[in-house]
Amino acid sequence: MPETPMIKIDHVTRAYGAFKALDDASLTIQKGEFFSLLGPSGCGKTTLLRMIGGFDNPTSGTIYLDGQAMNGIPANRRPTNMVFQSYAIFPHLNVAQNVAYGLKRLRLDAVEEKRRVEEALGQVSMAHLGKRGATELSGGQRQRVALARALVMRPKVLLLDEPLSALDKKLREQMQVELRKLQQAVGITFILVTHDQYEALAMSDRIAVMFSGNIAQVATPKDIYQRPVNRQVADFVGGMNFVAAEIVGEDSGTITVETTSFGRVKTEKPVQFVTKGKAATLGIRPERLRVLWDDATDKYEIAGKVVDRHYFGEITHLIVEVPGMEQPLSVSETNNFGADDIPVGAPIRLAYDPDALVALAD
Amino acid sequence: MNIVRRLLSNWLPVYAVLYVAFLYLPILLLPIFSINQSAVPQFPLTGYTMKWYAGLPNTPELLSSAWNSLIVGLSASIVSTILGICAARAITRYRFRGQRVASGLIMAPLVLPEIIVAVSMLLVLLQLGVGLSLFTVILGHILICIPYSVTVLISGFEGFDRSLEEASADLGESAWGTFRRVTLPMVAPAIISSLLVSFTISLDEFILAFFLSGTEPTLPVYIWGQLRFAAKLPSVLALGTLLLLASFMMLSIAEILRRRAARRAQNEGGVYA
Numbered sequence: 272m273p274e275t276p277m278i279k280i281d282h283v284t285r286a287y288g289a290f291k292a293l294d295d296a297s298l299t300i301q302k303g304e305f306f307s308l309l310g311p312s313g314c315g316k317t318t319l320l321r322m323i324g325g326f327d328n329p330t331s332g333t334i335y336l337d338g339q340a341m342n343g344i345p346a347n348r349r350p351t352n353m354v355f356q357s358y359a360i361f362p363h364l365n366v367a368q369n370v371a372y373g374l375k376r377l378r379l380d381a382v383e384e385k386r387r388v389e390e391a392l393g394q395v396s397m398a399h400l401g402k403r404g405a406t407e408l409s410g411g412q413r414q415r416v417a418l419a420r421a422l423v424m425r426p427k428v429l430l431l432d433e434p435l436s437a438l439d440k441k442l443r444e445q446m447q448v449e450l451r452k453l454q455q456a457v458g459i460t461f462i463l464v465t466h467d468q469y470e471a472l473a474m475s476d477r478i479a480v481m482f483s484g485n486i487a488q489v490a491t492p493k494d495i496y497q498r499p500v501n502r503q504v505a506d507f508v509g510g511m512n513f514v515a516a517e518i519v520g521e522d523s524g525t526i527t528v529e530t531t532s533f534g535r536v537k538t539e540k541p542v543q544f545v546t547k548g549k550a551a552t553l554g555i556r557p558e559r560l561r562v563l564w565d566d567a568t569d570k571y572e573i574a575g576k577v578v579d580r581h582y583f584g585e586i587t588h589l590i591v592e593v594p595g596m597e598q599p600l601s602v603s604e605t606n607n608f609g610a611d612d613i614p615v616g617a618p619i620r621l622a623y624d625p626d627a628l629v630a631l632a633d
Numbered sequence: 634m635n636i637v638r639r640l641l642s643n644w645l646p647v648y649a650v651l652y653v654a655f656l657y658l659p660i661l662l663l664p665i666f667s668i669n670q671s672a673v674p675q676f677p678l679t680g681y682t683m684k685w686y687a688g689l690p691n692t693p694e695l696l697s698s699a700w701n702s703l704i705v706g707l708s709a710s711i712v713s714t715i716l717g718i719c720a721a722r723a724i725t726r727y728r729f730r731g732q733r734v735a736s737g738l739i740m741a742p743l744v745l746p747e748i749i750v751a752v753s754m755l756l757v758l759l760q761l762g763v764g765l766s767l768f769t770v771i772l773g774h775i776l777i778c779i780p781y782s783v784t785v786l787i788s789g790f791e792g793f794d795r796s797l798e799e800a801s802a803d804l805g806e807s808a809w810g811t812f813r814r815v816t817l818p819m820v821a822p823a824i825i826s827s828l829l830v831s832f833t834i835s836l837d838e839f840i841l842a843f844f845l846s847g848t849e850p851t852l853p854v855y856i857w858g859q860l861r862f863a864a865k866l867p868s869v870l871a872l873g874t875l876l877l878l879a880s881f882m883m884l885s886i887a888e889i890l891r892r893r894a895a896r897r898a899q900n901e902g903g904v905y906a
């Protein structure tokens with residue numbers, strides 16, 4: 272994919288009185304990208320999305336859309352369209368009329384308008400429901416109509432504010448796949464707001480993780496998950512074991528730390544890493560710790576005792592106490608080999624890959 | 634406790650029936666005597682006739698007072714609905730200081746004794762040197778219609794999802810286009826319903842009209858004047874029957890529209906549940 276910026280957020284702040292809902296955020300989103308804004312409720316995701324759509328204005332800073340500064344340009348004159356969290360389907364119009372709403376202003380001839388409405392409804396698998404009244408739709412159907420109504424305008428950027436949060440789990444997972452496919456088919460830049468880490472990981476090309484008005488990290492789903500820049504990101508995106516460590520060596524790209532349980536580890540230094548004396552934190556994901564069965568051995572292993580066990584169907588979470596560690600380790604193991612049968616209180620040995628240990632800024 | 638409950642359960646239905654009869658029998662008598670041959674409203678009935686109705690169009694004073702009522706009713710209902718739209722939108726859309734006090738004051742004419750309102754308005758108008766005319770009647774009627782308009786409109790505006798207007802803007806529509814294509818169609822039933830309710834109230838209103846009209850009476854004031862002449866009574870009954878029918882029809886249409894608007898707004902809001 273050629274890297275052409277579609278959206279540039281340039282030092283944007285949105286303040287409500289003394290409170291900053293968005294604090295000096297900068298970000299570039301490429302053309303054709305599926306980009307997610309991920310963060311806990313109240314961190315400023317919607318605020319940023321609404322400013323891109325033209326429903327709100329930055330207190331300071333500039334938003335560029337396809338190279339053009341958007342300051343003061345209202346929503347109805349921006350090449351963006353939005354799928355609202357409430358879907359905002361016009362209740363007095365039927366499905367086809369909802370989809371045709373924005374086309375009316377383009378004054379297309381009737382045949383062309385009909386063709387585009389049908390095409391958009393086809394894209395969201397609603398072709399047969401054009402005549403259906405807006406108040407007779409299920410949640411999933413409303414979501415599809417909202418999507419078709421925005422797509423039919425052929426925007427440069429499609430904005431989606433938690434579009435799947437009102438759907439039940441099964442439908443949500445199905446829509447994640449469909450939405451991703453749709454984005455690849457139409458090639459439009461999508462910006463998705465979500466507080467669901469799995470949704471963001473599953474759908475996005477890149478993710479911006481946000482906390483209380485600040486962007487903590489912008490990276491691919493894999494990097495966000497495997498190389499989180501700090502404890503907050505690591506903790507929000509999936510489970511993470513934190514291990515206290517002492518810094519014993521440092522150069523421009525790597526740091527070497529000493530831990531009681533994992534020994535001496537040399538790892539890549541994260542971008543925002545700031546050393547505070549000798550103390551550091553290492554992180555390792557629960558699924559990167561592997562149970563060693565019977566007399567199997569590994570180059571890197573660690574011994575402990577199972578103190579608790581949680582069954583999740585395909586996997587089991589084992590809580591393992593390790594001598595010399597303050598917090599017990601959380602281990603996620605598939606049930607293929609009988610991890611769900613390990614008794615609480617049993618001694619256990621775990622293997623790990625030192626590459627799975629990441630240094631984290633606090 | 635038990636005795637009270639038994640007494641209540643035995644006598645409450647009786648009380649309810651008596652109450653309803655007391656309320657509606659006199660009104661039922663109106664159409665009955667209006668098609669009675671005899672000029673005296675008395676049982677037994679003497680025979681069927683439509684002559685009292687047929688005579689109505691030949692009474693110039695009646696026609697001019699009906700015309701006055703129409704002008705007053707239309708003006709009062711339009712103005713009170715426009716003011717009501719502003720108030721209802723402010724109350725349902727925004728949170729502002731003194732909101733409760735403001736809505737309380739808007740609703741107050743509902744419970745103020747009308748005669749007091751009438752006398753005070755008369756005093757003020759005389760002080761200001763405004764001559765009594767249909768215009769002063771319209772002013773008075775606007776005052777008493779607004780609480781009804783606001784009540785009807787609030788129930789139409791409530792649940793109106795703000796993002797509908799944003800969605801319209803998002804799809805390229807201007808502020809005026811959004812109002813015309815989204816806001817108006819959605820609140821139209823409530824607006825029509827408010828127009829009908831205030832028109833009906835103005836049409837039936839007597840006390841304010843009596844105090845504030847100059848030489849141009851409205852229908853109720855004209856009817857009251859006619860009651861002094863026994864011979865005119867059957868015509869009054871016929872006229873009253875027509876007024877009753879008109880009011881009943883307008884209020885029914887208004888209620889149907891109000892419910893339809895409320896249901897629509899509810900359906901829209903339903904997804905959050």
Ligand SMILES: Nc1ncnc2c1ncn2[C@@H]1O[C@H](COP(=O)(O)OP(=O)(O)O)[C@@H](O)[C@H]1O
Pocket residue numbers: 287292310311312313314315316317318319
């Ligand atoms: N109009 C407003 N006035 C004051 N505070 C607001 C307003 N809109 C949003 N906020 C605050 O800004 C913060 C970010 O809100 P929002 O962007 O909606 O968060 P989210 O990430 O959940 O979408 C929240 O703390 C919210 O209370």
Ligand SMILES: [Mg+2]
Pocket residue numbers: 316317318
């Ligand atoms: Mg939000």
